[in-house]
Amino acid sequence: xxxxxxxxxxxxxxxxxxxTLQPFGVVRLDGxxxxxxxxRTATAGHDAGWLAITMTLPRIGASTLVMREVYILxxxxxxxxxxxxxxxxxxxxSQGKIDCGNHHAIVYSRK
Numbered sequence: 257x258x259x260x261x262x263x264x265x266x267x268x269x270x271x272x273x274x275x276t277l278q279p280f281g282v283v284r285l286d287g288x289x290x291x292x293x294x295x296r297t298a299t300a301g302h303d304a305g306w307l308a309i310t311m312t313l314p315r316i317g318a319s320t321l322v323m324r325e326v327y328i329l330x331x332x333x334x335x336x337x338x339x340x341x342x343x344x345x346x347x348x349x350s351q352g353k354i355d356c357g358n359h360h361a362i363v364y365s366r367k
Contacts, residue, residue: 260284261300319344319352334366
C-alpha cells in the first residue's frame with residue numbers, strides 16, 4: 257500500500273506550459289502537511305475510502321483558499337471522477353463558501 261503520492265503539473269509557476277510534468281511536491285497519505293513548490297500546503301488521506309487531497313493557499317490580506325479534491329474510481333476502473341470543492345477562510349478565521357463555482361465534478365473516461 258502506497259504511503260505517499262507525487263503531485264506534478266505541466267506548467268511552471270508563471271503559467272507557461274513546459275510540455276512535461278514538473279515535480280510540485282510529495283504528499284504523505286497520513287494527513288501530515290507538506291509545503292508544495294509554490295508555497296501552498298497540502299494534506300492527503302481518505303474520504304469514504306477514496307483518495308482526498310486538500311490544498312491551502314494563504315493570501316496576504318485576503319481570504320485563504322482551500323481546495324479539496326476527492327478521486328473516485330468506478331467499479332470497472334475505466335472512469336475517474338474528481339469531486340472538487342473550493343472554499344475560503346477569512347482573515348478572522350471564519351469560513352466562507354465561494355458561491356460561484358464552489359463544486360465541480362470532472363469525469364475522465366478511458367477509451
